[in-house]
C-alpha cells in the first residue's frame with residue numbers, strides 16, 4: 049500500500065518538477081531577452097537542503113524565486129552532499145507567490161551503502177536491505193512581517209513562519225530494531241527572522257525550529273531517547289563580497305532522539321550501534337553568475353550519523369562537501 | 378499574574394517601539410525636510426564616488442540605463458532627464474555629506490503623479506548598481522549609499538499592481 053502511494057507521490061513530484069522546469073526555461077528565455085528579472089541578485093537566497101529558500105542548511109525568512117510582490121517566481125535545484133562515509137542527493141522545486149507565500153517540494157536520497165557493507169560483513173547478515181534512505185519534504189512558508197532587504201534604516205527583520213512535512217519511505221528500516229524511530233513522518237514548524245545590514249554588507253538569519261526529525265528525517269522521527277518536539281536554533285551569517293558573490297557560515301542544532309534498540313536486545317546495553325546525533329555547521333560561498341543561476345559550494349560538518357565501531361565502521365565525524373545548483377526565475 | 382502580564386506587555390511594547398523606531402527621522406525632517414534620509418557622517422563614501430564630478434558622470438550613465446531598461450523606460454524617456462539627473466546629484470551629494478543642499482521636493486511629492494511598483498524600484502536600483510560598477514565605485518561604498526536610498530521605497534512605491542508612468546513630453 050505504502051509503496052503504491054509512494055510511487056504515485058514520486059510520479060507526481062517528478063511531473064511537477066518537469067513542469068516547473070518547463071515553466072522556468074520558458075520564462076528564463078523571456079527573461080534573457082529582457083535580461084532582467086525583478087528581485088535583486090541573491091536576495092531570494094538559495095535552496096536550503098530541505099527545499100526552502102535560505103542558506104545551505106537553514107530556511108530564511110525570504111521567499112524563494114525572483115518574483116516581487118505582484119509576481120510569481122520559482123526555482124529548481126539539485127544539491128549534492130558528500131561526507132566521508134555517506135552521500136545525500138536532493139532535488140526539488142520552490143515556488144514563490146507575490147513575495148508572500150512559498151511552496152516547495154524536495155526529494156532526498158541518503159546513501160549508506162558503505163555502512164551496510166561493513167555491517168553485513170561483520171554480522172554475516174544484511175540487516176539493512178537497502179543502500180538508500182529516501183524521503184519527500186513538502187514545505188510551506190509565509191512572510192508575516194518586515195522587509196529584509198529594503199528596510200535598511202530599522203532593526204526590524206523580515207519574519208516568516210513555515211512548516212516542512214516530511215514523509216520517509218523506508219518505514220520498515222527506520223522503525224526496525226537497528227534505528228528505533230517512532231514514526232516515518234513528521235512536521236517541522238519554524239519561525240525565521242532575516243535582516244540585511246546593507247551598509248555593513250552583512251546578512252543575518254535566525255531560525256527557531258520545533259522538530260522531532262532524526263538527521264533531517266532521513267532516520268525517521270522520535271526515538272528511544274526522546275519522542276517529543278524540541279526547539280532547535282539555526283543561525284546563518286553571510287557577507288556580501290560583490291552583488292553576485294557571498295561567503296558565510298551556518299550552524300544548525302539538531303535533536304538527539306535515537307538509541308538503537310539493538311544495543312539492549314543484542315549487545316547487553318553496550319553502545320554498539322551509535323546513533324548519537326550532533327549539530328551541523330557549514331562554511332559556504334554562493335555565486336550568482338546571472339539572475340537565473342546560483343551556485344553554492346560549502347564545507348559541511350554533520351557530526352556523527354551512525355557508527356558501528358565493532359565492524360570497523362568508525363564514522364564519527366561526517367564532514368565533506370556541499371554543492372548546489374539552482375535555476376530560477 | 379496580572380502584574381506579570383502587564384510587565385510582559387510593557388516589555389513587548391518597549392521592544393516593538395525600539396524595533397520600529399526610525400531613530401533619526403524626526404531629526405532629519407527638522408534638518409532637511411525633503412532629503413528622505415539622514416546624511417552620512419564623514420566623507421569617505423563621497424570620495425569613493427569621485428566627489429560631485431564623479432556623481433555627475435554616474436548619473437549620466439544611470440539615466441542612459443534607465444531609458445534602455447524596458448521596466449523604467451516609460452518613466453524616464455522624456456524631457457525631464459536633465460532636471461532629474463541634476464536633482465539626483467544634489468540629493469546623493471547631500472546624503473553622502475558632500476556639502477550640497479538638495480533643493481528638490483520630498484520623495485512622496487516628487488513621485489506623486491505616477492505609480493511606482495517594486496519591479497520599478499528594484500529595476501532602478503539595478504541600473505544604479507550598473508552605473509556605479511561602470512565608474513568603479515567599490516561595492517561597500519555602493520551599499521552605504523544604497524542603505525540610505527532603499528528605505529525610500531516606503532514613500533516612492535505607490536502600488537503593488539501595474540506601474541503607471543507620468544505623462545511628460547519626449548526629450549528633444
Ligand code: HEM
Pocket residue numbers: 449452453457461464465468480481482483487488490491493497498499501526527529530533543
Ligand atoms: C530610491 C529611489 C529613488 C530616488 C532617490 C529618487 C529620487 C528622485 C528625485 C530627487 C527626483 C526629483 C525631485 C523633484 O522633482 O524635486 C525624482 C523624480 C522622479 N522620479 Fe525618482 N527616485 C527614486 C525612485 C524612482 C523610481 C523607482 C521611479 C520610477 C520607476 C522614479 C521616477 C521618477 C520620475 C518620473 C521623476 C520626475 C517626476 C517629476 O518631475 O514630476 N523614481 N526622483
